[in-house]
Amino acid sequence: GQQLNQSPQSMFIQEGEDVSMNCTSSSIFNTWLWYKQDPGEGPVLLIALYKAGELTSNGRLTAQFGITRKDSFLNISASIPSDVGIYFCAGRGGGSQGNLIFGKGTKLSVKP
Amino acid sequence: NAGVMQNPRHLVRRRGQEARLRCSPMKGHSHVYWYRQLPEEGLKFMVYLQKENIIDESGMPKERFSAEFPKEGPSILRIQQVVRGDSAAYFCASSPLSGARRETQYFGPGTRLLVL
Numbered sequence: 001g002q003q004l005n006q007s008p009q010s011m012f013i014q015e016g017e018d019v020s021m022n023c024t025s026s027s028i029f030n031t032w033l034w035y036k037q038d039p040g041e042g043p044v045l046l047i048a049l050y051k052a053g054e055l056t057s058n059g060r061l062t063a064q065f066g067i068t069r070k071d072s073f074l075n076i077s078a079s080i081p082s083d084v085g086i087y088f089c090a091g092r093g094g095g096s097q098g099n100l101i102f103g104k105g106t107k108l109s110v111k112p
Numbered sequence: 113n114a115g116v117m118q119n120p121r122h123l124v125r126r127r128g129q130e131a132r133l134r135c136s137p138m139k140g141h142s143h144v145y146w147y148r149q150l151p152e153e154g155l156k157f158m159v160y161l162q163k164e165n166i167i168d169e170s171g172m173p174k175e176r177f178s179a180e181f182p183k184e185g186p187s188i189l190r191i192q193q194v195v196r197g198d199s200a201a202y203f204c205a206s207s208p209l210s211g212a213r214r215e216t217q218y219f220g221p222g223t224r225l226l227v228l
Contacts, residue, residue, distance in 0.1 A: 004154075006154075033216065033217075035219070040221075040224075041221055041222070042116075042118075042203050042219035042220050042221045042222045043155070043203070043219045044219070045216060045217075045218060045219075048216050088154055088155070090154075090155075098143065098145070098160055098167070098168070098207070099145060099157035099160055099168060099171065100145075100147075100155075100157065100205075100217060101157070102147075102154035102155045102156070103154050104152075104153060104154045105152075105153075105154055
């Protein structure tokens, strides 16, 4: 079945630093989504990508849909303490009925 | 969380009891997805439903688990004769369209099930 490899597994950075995380897939995806999950809550959508090569920003967040359609990255610029949480990539392949495949998450810790 | 409602937020059951998890999608959304999340893991797809129809249940265990989305009322994920391994967070997501290019899923806050 389709799988997503998300890296890094965790990051511990200083406030103000930039952050980069990525996901790669063994097969082609038609949609890439990035979510953030806080403890005890559900995932909150950050950025949605629908086209290969697409680069989309949401405030300090930028994400790109890889040209090969097998990867995506998320950048966070000038991190702040409230960026702490777990970031998940999720993708939807062409053969799926609509369900998303999730990465295992990147746990971000920000030191003030 | 973008208007998807789930209840209860926390549910404790003893082995052998039944668990019923409810999900009300966002207003105007007619597609519901259920996912399960174990600690330190990503979400795993279980089942996809439209009103009165199960579209894809490929991620749902064949025994003890069932899901419905009736014409009126919330979607229900039902787990019969729960076992300790069913302990997890169960998330519901909804979307307005399926198969369309702009489909995006919005998640509820989840139900945390603990089986004693």
